[in-house]
Amino acid sequence: MALISNRQEATTWQKKYDAHAPRVGDFAPDFELLDNNGENLVRLSNFRGEKPVALIFGSFT
């Protein structure tokens, strides 16, 4: 039962946020983040006009 519940929760989350996720041709939502040491602030829009950016999202599990 827990497995089904977890899967349903994941699917619900994905459907909810994917509806508003950027598609090809859309402006990428800007963000500012720090690295895992709490340093080296990065802002996506700082690369505009400079370099393309590959975004790789994930976790450890």
Next chain:
Amino acid sequence: MGLQDLYAKYHQEVQFLSIYIREAHPVDGWWFGKGPMSLLLKLSRSKVATDIYDPVSLDERRAVAGQCQDALQYGIRTYVDDMDDSVNKAYAAWPTRLYLIGVDGRVEYAAGLGPWDFSPAKLERAIEVYLKEITV
């Protein structure tokens, strides 16, 4: 081709940002540490962890992100999403997802939902096509 190879091949032309987001299969969530998935992970010699609890603070999140960076060794600096998951939500990125953003700030490639469409090979094709376009 894995992400490590992709980074090695294109890191001078493309900025790679690895973004650590909410855990996909923590011990206190949809855990893959037992049953068939556990066996599959062992057989595939996967580097993913099965003993991680979902971080409850930014400090914990940063610590796990550091462990993840050390274990996966992509060679790419890891940035950490805030506890409100704002970047994750903006890109519908959980549990994993790939994008390529052009120099004009527009999306050039958006993978489908993870984990099914997590394909470094597709990202590589997108990078190749895009780099050709902007050098013509």
